[in-house]
Amino acid sequence: MFSYILKRLAIAVPTLLLLIVISFLLMHSAPGGPFTAERELPPQVLANLNAKYGLDQPLWRQITSYVWGIVAHFDFGPSFVYKDRTVNQIIAQGFPITLTYGLLSFALAVIVGVSLGVAAAIRHNTLLDYIAVGLSIGAQVLPNFVMAPILVLIFTLWLGWLPGGGWQGPEYWILPVIALSTSFMASIARITRSSMLEVLTSNHIRTARAKGLPERRVILRHALKPAMLPVISYLGPAFVAMITGSVVVDIYFSTGGIGKAFVDSALNRDYAVMMGVTILMGALTILFNLVVDILYGWIDPKIRY
Amino acid sequence: MNMKTLLATSAIALSLSFQAQAASVPDGVTLAAEQSYTFWLLDAIKSMDPQINTDVEGSDVLRNLFEGLYNEDSDGALVPGVAIDHTVSDDGLTYTFNLRDTAKWSNGEAVTANDFVYAWRRLADPATASEYAWYMELMQVENASAVVAGDMPTDALGVTAINDHTLEVKITTPLPYFPQMMVHASTFPVPQTVIEANGDNWTQPGTLVGNGAYTLTEHTLGERVVMEANDTYWDASNTVMKTLTALTINDQNQALTRYLAGELDRVDIPAGQYPRLAEEYPDQATSTPYNCSYIYMLNVGEKGPEALKDVRVRQAMAFAIDRDIIVDRILQGGQKGAYNWTHWAVADFERPHSEWADDMDQAQRIEKAKELMAEAGYSTDNPLELRLQYNTSDDHKKIAIAASQMLKAIGVNIVLDNYEWKIHTDRMQSQDFDMARYAWCGDYNEASTYLDLMTSYSGHNNGQWFNDQYDQIMADSKTAADPQPLYQQAETLLTDEMPIIPIYHYANVDMIAADIKGLPQNNVNNTWYGKDIYRVAE
Numbered sequence: 014m015f016s017y018i019l020k021r022l023a024i025a026v027p028t029l030l031l032l033i034v035i036s037f038l039l040m041h042s043a044p045g046g047p048f049t050a051e052r053e054l055p056p057q058v059l060a061n062l063n064a065k066y067g068l069d070q071p072l073w074r075q076i077t078s079y080v081w082g083i084v085a086h087f088d089f090g091p092s093f094v095y096k097d098r099t100v101n102q103i104i105a106q107g108f109p110i111t112l113t114y115g116l117l118s119f120a121l122a123v124i125v126g127v128s129l130g131v132a133a134a135i136r137h138n139t140l141l142d143y144i145a146v147g148l149s150i151g152a153q154v155l156p157n158f159v160m161a162p163i164l165v166l167i168f169t170l171w172l173g174w175l176p177g178g179g180w181q182g183p184e185y186w187i188l189p190v191i192a193l194s195t196s197f198m199a200s201i202a203r204i205t206r207s208s209m210l211e212v213l214t215s216n217h218i219r220t221a222r223a224k225g226l227p228e229r230r231v232i233l234r235h236a237l238k239p240a241m242l243p244v245i246s247y248l249g250p251a252f253v254a255m256i257t258g259s260v261v262v263d264i265y266f267s268t269g270g271i272g273k274a275f276v277d278s279a280l281n282r283d284y285a286v287m288m289g290v291t292i293l294m295g296a297l298t299i300l301f302n303l304v305v306d307i308l309y310g311w312i313d314p315k316i317r318y
Numbered sequence: 319m320n321m322k323t324l325l326a327t328s329a330i331a332l333s334l335s336f337q338a339q340a341a342s343v344p345d346g347v348t349l350a351a352e353q354s355y356t357f358w359l360l361d362a363i364k365s366m367d368p369q370i371n372t373d374v375e376g377s378d379v380l381r382n383l384f385e386g387l388y389n390e391d392s393d394g395a396l397v398p399g400v401a402i403d404h405t406v407s408d409d410g411l412t413y414t415f416n417l418r419d420t421a422k423w424s425n426g427e428a429v430t431a432n433d434f435v436y437a438w439r440r441l442a443d444p445a446t447a448s449e450y451a452w453y454m455e456l457m458q459v460e461n462a463s464a465v466v467a468g469d470m471p472t473d474a475l476g477v478t479a480i481n482d483h484t485l486e487v488k489i490t491t492p493l494p495y496f497p498q499m500m501v502h503a504s505t506f507p508v509p510q511t512v513i514e515a516n517g518d519n520w521t522q523p524g525t526l527v528g529n530g531a532y533t534l535t536e537h538t539l540g541e542r543v544v545m546e547a548n549d550t551y552w553d554a555s556n557t558v559m560k561t562l563t564a565l566t567i568n569d570q571n572q573a574l575t576r577y578l579a580g581e582l583d584r585v586d587i588p589a590g591q592y593p594r595l596a597e598e599y600p601d602q603a604t605s606t607p608y609n610c611s612y613i614y615m616l617n618v619g620e621k622g623p624e625a626l627k628d629v630r631v632r633q634a635m636a637f638a639i640d641r642d643i644i645v646d647r648i649l650q651g652g653q654k655g656a657y658n659w660t661h662w663a664v665a666d667f668e669r670p671h672s673e674w675a676d677d678m679d680q681a682q683r684i685e686k687a688k689e690l691m692a693e694a695g696y697s698t699d700n701p702l703e704l705r706l707q708y709n710t711s712d713d714h715k716k717i718a719i720a721a722s723q724m725l726k727a728i729g730v731n732i733v734l735d736n737y738e739w740k741i742h743t744d745r746m747q748s749q750d751f752d753m754a755r756y757a758w759c760g761d762y763n764e765a766s767t768y769l770d771l772m773t774s775y776s777g778h779n780n781g782q783w784f785n786d787q788y789d790q791i792m793a794d795s796k797t798a799a800d801p802q803p804l805y806q807q808a809e810t811l812l813t814d815e816m817p818i819i820p821i822y823h824y825a826n827v828d829m830i831a832a833d834i835k836g837l838p839q840n841n842v843n844n845t846w847y848g849k850d851i852y853r854v855a856e
Contacts, residue, residue, distance in 0.1 A: 043740075043741075044740065044741045044744045044745070045740030045741055045743060045744035046740075046744075048449060049740050049743050049744050049747070050372065050449065050743065051743060051778075052452075052777070052778055053747050053777050053778060053780075054449060054452070055451070055452050055455070055466065055777065057444070057466055057467040057468070058447070058448070058449065058451045058452060058466060061444040061445075061447040061451075061466075061468070062447045062449065064447070065445075065447040091518070094364055095362070095364050095365065095539065096364065096365045096367070096370050096518065097365050097366060097367060097370070097518055097519065097520075097521045097522070098518075098539070099518075103539065106538065106539055107539070107540070162571070162572065162575070165572065165575055165576070166575065169575065169576065169579045169581075170575055170578055170579045173579065173580075176581065177572070177575060177576040177579055177581060178565070178567060178572070178576060178581075179541060179542060179565065180538065180541050263540070263568075264568045264569055265568075265569060265572055267540065267541055267565065267566050267567050267568065268540075268541065269538045269539060269540040269541030269542075269566075270540075273362075273540050273568065274539075274540065277361075277362070277540075280738060280739065280740065281740070282740055
């Protein structure tokens with residue numbers, strides 16, 4: 014197990030390097046640059062700017078000095094657009110915010126989704142099942158960019174219970190968390206339900222019931238664990254999708270999170286911020302896929318590394 | 319307006335304005351107990367460094383944290399800032415500003431002429447790499463171009479501190495509107511010691527030292543900016559508003575919803591919603607002229623289509639667009655259809671009479687357009703194909719669709735090209751377009767801020783319409799006793815040649831909370847100061 018983790022981490026390094034090089038080249042091939050503005054800059058000013066940010070160097074040198082900055086000093090460079098700030102500062106401000114509502118949404122989606130899925134499976138073909146399935150289909154077809162304005166309309170404008178945006182304290186967390194979690198919640202509920210239904214008809218459950226175990230124990234002890242396998246494989250990518258999909262939440266709720274910084278950096282051609290966030294997202298994806306694989310081994314004894 | 323009358327009027331404005339300083343609360347008005355004002359920002363503030371900032375929204379924040387030589391009042395007239403007044407030499411090339419001795423930085427130190435010298439040199443210094451370094455050149459400050467280019471040291475710049483409270487500026491061409499240019503944020507003083515001690519981080523809350531009426535207490539990028547009244551400001555005793563908060567909301571409709579929920583005191587109204595809101599909230603919905611013009615720029619340069627080199631085609635296209643439909647049916651916010659380049663509300667400017675704008679109705683214009691197209695060899699049976707490029711925005715799209723339908727009627731088939739902002743700009747600057755959506759906002763309240771743009775040497779004339787006569791008119795206007803007749807000649811030449819198709823003149827279409835008073839209503843640049851605002855008790 015330990016050597017497996019080491020091996021995976023070792024592969025992560027060249028993967029990230031490849032990600033850096035490809036993103037770097039893609040970014041520079043996009044028309045326009047960080048200093049393209051409605052008023053064309055005088056050539057001398059543009060030259061001064063390019064010199065200051067190293068954009069006058071050949072691409073290969075820009076890439077190598079960029080990577081060296083990260084490896085040697087963990088320095089992702091200055092932002093080309095938010096000139097009072099470094100990329101490290103921008104990530105240090107935005108990522109904790111995104112991580113906070115990302116983790117809360119994730120927890121909410123898993124707890125509610127799994128409960129709903131299990132309940133629907135146990136009460137298969139009853140009213141409860143239909144309601145659960147109906148709710149989850151409804152939640153899944155309602156994307157978060159529709160959900161967010163609806164939530165603000167109801168809870169901010171009509172009821173006046175919650176702030177419609179910002180990031181000042183726990184009451185500001187509620188709407189973003191609901192908006193971000195519902196579609197994931199729905200997917201988890203549906204995966205749990207179908208997986209649970211399948212497990213409930215399998216031989217080992219019949220055996221457990223035949224032994225005379227109470228139903229509660231059959232479900233919690235014998236059915237839930239194997240039924241969770243497909244859910245877990247969904248959770249890794251789902252978590253990353255939540256962090257990367259935080260763009261919509263950031264835009265509607267003005268949280269100051271990293272998702273908005275990511276989109277802005279692409280539109281502003283803020284090369285340094287874009288690279289920094291891309292690397293962060295890449296590293297997270299690699300990390301969560303690894304966590305999922307480790308969980309797999311723990312849940313399903315048949316899987317060996 | 320000639321130089322002498324300008325000085326006379328600015329002297330009057332300056333002397334009158336001593337009463338108009340800060341919030342002027344009328345007698346009998348009861349102020350609200352809590353004096354806080356929350357306004358809207360579409361985007362995160364890119365920089366709070368006056369010499370680095372490039373955005374209008376950034377300037378709105380900077381005007382509260384710093385103070386330049388002059389401020390503007392609610393009508394856009396100059397009022398004293400750090401400078402009490404100024405004198406100008408007979409040749410119009412040397413300005414001497416007298417600074418007040420009560421101006422202080424928020425750390426308690428005195429604001430001196432040296433702080434301005436430092437800030438202006440810093441703006442021009444190649445090492446600062448400011449995107450607004452060209453503003454020093456626009457101001458015609460002596461040696462600005464050479465300093466920006468790195469050919470001369472920064473101390474060669476034509477700005478000198480005669481003593482702590484006297485600032486002398488030498489410029490190379492007389493500029494009738496030079497004092498107006500001092501309102502721009504890039505000319506604000508900055509504290510040298512603080513910048514040298516903290517580097518690029520000097521603008522963080524707690525570190526930032528300013529000389530404005532407010533200090534920075536919180537700044538979460540993309541979330542909010544909070545400013546509190548500054549005790550060391552020279553006119554602090556007249557500042558009523560205690561707290562200014564700016565909320566970043568990236569979606570205009572979301573901002574309006576949050577305004578209606580009471581979270582904000584001011585937001586922009588999205589296109590098309592003004593009539594409904596004005597009816598429902600007559601005490602809050604406002605529309606005032608805003609110093610920007612919206613045009614379609616035609617590429618008449620080498621890389622542009624052959625057909626657009628024909629002036630008849632350019633005129634026909636301008637005639638065919640029904641501006642009433644665009645302002646009354648699409649924008650619906652009190653904008654005005656444009657038949658010329660300079661915004662109609664710009665000070666002292668009067669649009670010259672023109673036949674197509676003043677003597678023809680739209681049906682006649684369309685008839686005339688068809689005739690011109692026929693002369694040029696095009697008709698609905700033999701249409702001209704052109705691409706119309708615009709940057710991503712619902713409003714630009716709606717206007718482009720409407721325009722393409724109007725042009726189709728006279729035999730111009732338009733293909734719409736939508737690009738995101740940077741690509742749009744990049745393509746325009748490399749003359750990679752047929753016709754393109756463009757807008758210009760005046761840097762100051764005077765017609766030359768528009769008209770200079772169409773000179774061959776402006777660097778912004780992306781359609782490459784180069785005209786010697788036009789260049790000469792604009793060059794003459796710089797030294798003319800009264801430039802207005804020359805501005806009219808320039809506008810007439812633009813109408814005759816039609817290198818740009820004017821579409822509409824902007825308006826500020828806002829919701830403003832009914833209990834907020836003191837925001838400017840007649841200032842075309844919408845230059846506002848927190849110190850002038852107050853909230854009345856309901």
